[in-house]
Structures are given as structure tokens and as C-alpha cells.
Amino acid sequence: MITPRKAVLKMAPYHPPSGGRAGMLRLDFNENTVGCSPKVAEYLRDVLTQPLLAVYPEYEETRPVLAKFFGVSADELLLSNGTDEAIQVLVNTYVDDDDEVLVLTPSYAMYRFYAELAGARVCEVPYEAETLAFPVERFLREIRPETRAILVANPNNPTGCGIGLDVVEQILNAAPHAAVLIDEAYFEFCGRTALPLISRYPNLFVSRTFSKAYGMAAMRMGCLMSAAENMAHLRKAQSPYSVNLLAALAAKVAVADTAYVTGFVAEAVASRETLYRFFDELGIHYWPSEANFVLFSAGERAVPIRDELRRRGVLVRDRSYELPGAVRVTVGRAEQTERFMREFQEIW
Numbered sequence: 623m624i625t626p627r628k629a630v631l632k633m634a635p636y637h638p639p640s641g642g643r644a645g646m647l648r649l650d651f652n653e654n655t656v657g658c659s660p661k662v663a664e665y666l667r668d669v670l671t672q673p674l675l676a677v678y679p680e681y682e683e684t685r686p687v688l689a690k691f692f693g694v695s696a697d698e699l700l701l702s703n704g705t706d707e708a709i710q711v712l713v714n715t716y717v718d719d720d721d722e723v724l725v726l727t728p729s730y731a732m733y734r735f736y737a738e739l740a741g742a743r744v745c746e747v748p749y750e751a752e753t754l755a756f757p758v759e760r761f762l763r764e765i766r767p768e769t770r771a772i773l774v775a776n777p778n779n780p781t782g783c784g785i786g787l788d789v790v791e792q793i794l795n796a797a798p799h800a801a802v803l804i805d806e807a808y809f810e811f812c813g814r815t816a817l818p819l820i821s822r823y824p825n826l827f828v829s830r831t832f833s834k835a836y837g838m839a840a841m842r843m844g845c846l847m848s849a850a851e852n853m854a855h856l857r858k859a860q861s862p863y864s865v866n867l868l869a870a871l872a873a874k875v876a877v878a879d880t881a882y883v884t885g886f887v888a889e890a891v892a893s894r895e896t897l898y899r900f901f902d903e904l905g906i907h908y909w910p911s912e913a914n915f916v917l918f919s920a921g922e923r924a925v926p927i928r929d930e931l932r933r934r935g936v937l938v939r940d941r942s943y944e945l946p947g948a949v950r951v952t953v954g955r956a957e958q959t960e961r962f963m964r965e966f967q968e969i970w
């Protein structure tokens with residue numbers, strides 16, 4: 623056996639619960655519960671030819687289109703193989719062995735994953751105990767001269783809570799020496815973005831994904847945006863062909879069909895309200911969300927409820943290992959939310 627790096631030896635294996643999901647009602651991964659825009663699927667069917675697949679991808683057609691869509695210049699934008707690669711490239715660009723990376727808990731697991739993989743020390747600041755609100759004062763106090771990266775989801779997964787741009791600016795001002803990532807994977811469901819701040823804060827990075835509202839998780843497509851000088855460094859740290867051509871072409875078509883995404887988002891947001899009323903009627907505690915999921919408390923029964931729903935063809939995500947009793951359910955179309963509520967009520 624060849625001994626791996628110390629950082630890898632120390633890491634716990636990550637097992638996403640992703641097997642056997644086909645044909646089920648997928649309310650467990652915060653994906654688009656319907657699918658991508660039909661125009662994207664149609665375009666891919668048309669464009670897919672043998673010669674196309676033989677050629678290494680070129681991004682010149684896509685990068686300016688996405689930059690324009692996000693309101694940045696092309697040299698301020700990096701295409702990435704999902705947000706995950708954006709996090710990895712950012713960490714690899716700025717974080718050395720034993721540097722400190724500041725994150726919150728509970729939050730998106732890949733922040734800790736890539737920071738640990740890089741050999742960093744991960745400093746976790748817990749969200750407020752009862753409300754799961756962002757702990758502004760405690761978080762700012764944890765920013766130290768050795769903090770090299772700060773990774774924040776806004777709104778956060780799995781809590782659903784978000785922070786205002788005033789708090790984002792407080793973090794940016796407190797950490798001029800650190801790369802600050804504001805991960806806006808759920809932007810479309812909340813409508814608040816730190817993107818306009820990139821021209822004022824050279825330490826700000828904003829990521830977006832096509833995996834959630836756009837319904838393209840299988841394609842693995844994301845974008846990272848920051849000042850052009852930063853991007854020049856990040857490009858050096860990225861593999862030249864990490865985004866496949868079909869994903870790059872599909873993203874271009876996806877942003878042209880804003881009506882599809884806006885329509886789905888409106889349905890998901892309405893479902894979120896329906897779910898609040900449902901939980902209120904049953905006296906179930908939940909945390910109001912700015913994203914396409916709601917975290918609720920199932921008390922002692924989080925795991926049995928997840929398992930029983932699965933037996934009935936409905937997938938939800940148990941989060942009780944990090945927040946006692948918590949279960950996360952993704953919202954989508956009205957009829958999908960109704961199905962969840964029907965099945966849930968029978969077993970509650």
C-alpha cells in the first residue's frame with residue numbers, strides 16, 4: 623500500500639446517499655424537481671454529433687454569454703465543473719497546509735471537504751442554537767490574520783437562512799487578507815446577490831450553479847466570479863478542460879430561457895408557503911427558508927420518517943446527525959408538495 627498524504631489519512635470518507643433515486647419523488651438533494659428547460663434538452667439532442675464529442679471543449683462561445691447574463695466581464699468569470707470545482711480551485715489557489723479556513727456549521731459539506739483535502743485547519747462556527755440564524759458577532763470574532771479563506775452559503779444549506787448584504791460587507795471588511803466565497807447556489811429562490819460588490823471588494827468571490835433552479839445537476843456546471851486579477855490566478859490553478867462541452871453549451875441555452883426558471887422558482891416558492899401552513903397546522907417546528915427546501919423538526923423520529931417516506935417513493939434528507947431531529951425537504955411543483963404532505967400526514 624502507498625501511504626497517502628496526512629490530510630487524506632485524517633479525512634472521513636464522504637458517502638452521499640445517492641443510490642436508487644430513479645423514479646422516486648426526489649425531495650432530498652434540492653434539485654429542480656421537474657428537470658431542466660425543455661429547450662436545453664432539445665438543443666443537446668440536436669447538437670450531439672460524433673465529431674462534436676471527439677474534440678476537446680472550447681469555452682469562447684459560452685463565457686461571454688454567461689458573463690453578460692451575470693453582469694460581469696468575461697475576465698471576471700470562471701466556468702467550473704459545478705460549484706464543487708469552484709470551491710476546490712479557490713481553496714487550491716489561496717490555502718496552504720496549516721492555513722485556516724473559516725466555515726459555519728451546519729453548512730454545505732464540501733467546504734470542509736476541500737479545505738481538509740488541502741491540509742488546512744478548519745475553524746467551524748455554529749449557527750445560533752435555536753433560531754439557526756447567522757451568528758454575526760461570533761463569526762466576525764473568529765476572523766484572524768491566519769484566516770486565508772471564508773466559505774459561506776447564502777442562503778445556507780441545510781438551514782435555509784440567509785444574510786443581508788450588510789453582513790456580507792462586514793465580513794469582507796473584517797477579512798481583507800482572506801478569500802471570501804459567497805456561495806449563491808440558491809440565489810434564484812431568494813433574489814439577493816453579492817455580485818455587484820465584486821468591483822469594490824478584491825477579496826470577494828461569488829459562485830452560482832446550474833444544479834438547482836436550472837435543473838442541470840447531472841451536467842456539473844457552475845460559475846465563479848471575482849475581480850479579473852484574482853481570476854487570472856484561479857485560471858492557473860484549474861485544469862484546462864474540467865467543464866465538459868455539453869455542459870458549457872447547455873448553460874448558454876439555459877440562461878436564454880429565463881421564463882422556464884422563473885416559472886419553476888415561482889412554483890417552488892409557493893410550495894414553500896404551502897409547506898409552512900401544513901407544518902403550522904400539525905404543530906411541527908420548522909425554520910423559515912430563503913431556498914428551495916425547508917428544514918423541520920421530526921423530534922426522535924427523523925430517521926424512521928425518512929425511511930418510511932422512502933418506502934412510499936418520497937425521498938427527503940435526514941440531517942439529525944448534525945441537528946438533532948432535523949429533516950430537510952425540497953420544494954417543487956404544487957402537486958409534488960401535495961404528495962409529500964399526503965404521505966407525511968399518514969405516517970406522522
Ligand SMILES: Cc1ncc(COP(=O)(O)O)c(C=O)c1O
Binds near residue numbers: 651704730805831
Ligand atoms: C450551498 C451549496 N453550494 C453548492 C452546492 C452544489 O453545487 P454544484 O452542484 O454546483 O456543485 C450545493 C448542493 O447541495 C449547496 O447546497
